Amino acid sequence: MxxxxxxxxxxxxxxxxxxxxxxxxxxxxxxxxxxxxxxxxxxxxxxxxxxxxxxxxxxxxxxxxxxxxxxxxxxxxxxxxxxxxxxxxxxxxxxxxxxxxGPFRLYSDIDSKIRHERRIFHLYSFVLYLNLFVAFLNLSNGIESFLWVPNLLVSILFITFVLKQYRKLSKLREARQLVERDQ
Structure with missing residues (x-):
């Protein structure tokens, strides 16, 4: 065609x-x-x-x-x-x-990949903390204000994102230690 x-x-x-x-x-x-x-x-x-x-x-x-x-x-x-x-x-x-x-890779070394994953971890952590802060402000307005419920749900979602990023970073750091140990 x-x-x-x-x-x-x-x-x-x-x-x-x-x-x-x-x-x-x-x-x-x-x-x-x-x-x-x-x-x-x-x-x-x-x-x-x-x-x-x-x-x-x-x-x-x-x-x-x-x-x-x-x-x-x-x-x-x-x-x-x-x-x-x-x-x-x-x-x-x-x-x-x-x-x-040919192949398309952005990072050719573990340290660059770690820096990238750390940026994502920091972004997700920032959003999580900001959302928890807003949830706390909404909750402090009284239990009758249900605005804190969506904030809490989003916070739970971002907790999973933060934990997943943390695991990615941990695996990359372990891989880096293995490479350094073998050298």
């Missing part, structure tokens, strides 16, 4: 992910069937149809806002490496690379 002459089909999918690795896997499954992410904004994914398996996707939580000079320089570096920034939302960045260019 000549994809260049086909009319561009698009579709929009609404989803929420807290695990960027599952989200990456889903985006790569979509790309495998010929649906490529073109835009993302708060759970709204817009895809365009094209040649199956053309791109590989990665998601990264960067250190600074996308408009920060450090981030802009990083994006320029990625572009030189053949990596396209598809979308940014807050500090989350959706990246893609042509599959014909």
């Amino acid at each position: 000549d994809w260049g002459k086909q009319i561009m089909k698009t579709k929009t999918v609404y989803r929420f992910y807290a695990d960027y690795e599952k989200e990456e896997a889903w985006l790569n499954d979509m790309a495998g069937t010929g649906w490529f992410l073109e835009r993302f904004r708060l759970g709204r994914y817009t895809f365009v149809q094209g040649e199956p398996n053309k791109y590989t996707y990665r998601i990264e939580l960067i250190e600074e806002a996308p408009s920060h000079p450090k981030s802009v320089a990083y994006f320029e570096f990625l572009e030189e490496m053949g990596i396209e920034v598809v979308a940014t939302t807050f500090r989350w960045v959706f990246l893609r690379k042509l599959t014909t260019d």
Whole structure:
């Protein structure tokens, strides 16, 4: 099929992910069937149809806002490496690379991976603590104010995210210790 002459089909999918690795896997499954992410904004994914398996996707939580000079320089570096920034939302960045260019890894060493997972851990922890604080404020307004219930439910959800990130970090640190011990 000549994809260049086909009319561009698009579709929009609404989803929420807290695990960027599952989200990456889903985006790569979509790309495998010929649906490529073109835009993302708060759970709204817009895809365009094209040649199956053309791109590989990665998601990264960067250190600074996308408009920060450090981030802009990083994006320029990625572009030189053949990596396209598809979308940014807050500090989350959706990246893609042509599959014909070979494997697409963002981190080549354990320490870089640990730093990335630590950024995610800190983000989830911040949201958890902020949400618990708001829940406490709502609860202090009196038990008749049921506004604390949704805050508490979101806090429980974020506790699971924080614990999962903590386990990821622990496994990476253990792997680093094994590598250091073998050297």
